[in-house]
Amino acid sequence: MTQHVFIFAPHWGSAHLSRDAFIHQVKEAGFDGIEMSLPMVAVERDAWCRAIEDAGLLLIAQQWETALHADFDDHKQALAAYLFNACAAQPLFVNTHTGKDFYSFAQNSELLDLTESISLETGVPIVHEIHRSRFSGHPMLLLPYLQQRPSLAFNADLSHWCCACESLLEDQQQTLAQVFPHVQHIHARVGNSQGPQVNDFRAPEHANALQQHLAWWDAIIELRRHAGVQQITITPEFGPAPYTQTLPYTNQVVSDAWELNVAMLRLLRERYA
Template identity: 45%
Template sequence: MNIKFYAPHWGNTLSFDSFCQNVKSAGYNGVEMDLPFESSEKQAILETLQKHDLELIGQYWQSFESDLEEHAGNYEKYLRNLIEAKPVFINCQTGKDYFSFEQNKKLFDLAAQLSEESGIKIIHETHRGKSLFAAHITQNYLHNIPDLRITLDISHWCNVHESLLADQQAAVGLAISHTDHIHSRIGHPEGPQVNDPRAPEWAEVLQTHLNWWDQIVRIHQKNDTVLTITTEFGPADYMPKLPYTQMPVANQWDINVHMMNLLKERYGV
């Protein structure tokens, strides 16, 4: 089957050209990132990606406005900016956890309209603080909006529900059946990111995530569809830091490359 891997731009401190060179050398297919509005800056990013033969997943995360109309206006502005770049698709952290179902649905409907107009697929991420922040909440959205497609970053749900979700198998199973894209971060009951997934003390938590991803892979294999994965371990403060020195306890880049290679080997990519 065809699985493609993307590096997160989040946390990068290098020049964009050097970053893209490292992404390509590591074996990624592309980059997941947001884009600036300034046209020359955006064009330089797109040209650098093209230079290194890297694909783009557009990323929207800028959900701050509590007023729905203002929120929707900025949502559309950011999505149209990403659509102009013609990414592989757009991944959205849509809505707010305190918006009602009807309020968040207006945003999902707006995204669907923009997707239909542009031909660019727009999917929605399971993320704390946003509309799909919890397993049971997402289950309700998926029951009521059956064509909704998602990015499953299940690490957030482990944190929100303070568990590995053994008591929410129906909700998790429904989410898995709607998943087009994975963020392969490992969460745990007390946080959205383990300090280092290579450490033996996280073996059970890692295996639980692998079991979830295995199910998604089997669905895409059966349907002969492309599955995309962004290895989205984040920098400090997502990455735990040592007290006083404030040094990250591990290397973000190394962990993300490790996750990509682990999954490539597991799935025969």
């Protein structure tokens, strides 16, 4: 069976560019599609969707904005609005930042019920991003939900767990083995025990972190292959400051996030060709 790996460009970090300039940059770099949070104004959302389609690119919709809503009722209302807006674009799927690490199990479960119902109503798959401060912010936070909901689907951004667990998860192998079969998308950012993003994954001092992340991505892709999945999606997601470290006093970034994402695109193309 032939397995196709599609690599997406993150819009995060490029919001200063016009729509046309960003899409041109994505095409020029050789990405297969775009992962982005879509405008809530329908006319603007539809304009983005048309432009992406006209460029021959695929779309993964994203919602992260509920991170700004701490009150549970506000969070739930916002989650529904953002997910329905994202699903209206008919993307490949929606990647959502769901819940909070300080919500109760019952509250986060209510949000998971909501995402499932929206996915069923719209016919658009929804995956939950592994991310600090969300319901999935730490392996031991996530496992109880997974045990109760074996159909949960995840976007693996394991750099967050490196940071949360202050390790390269060497002692979390059993947990990862439980989670990996549920991963349907990958955010290819390299973190380490002290942060969710190394300053340059190509630097020799980050070789161990890079090799560990590559091993995780290899394992996830192999599981997807064995499951008969023909399309694998990955988004390199090195972000702007403060994810990209800056020098003191001047706030000058020490690396260029877009250049890192393009470099990761090339690494992934060669590795999974």
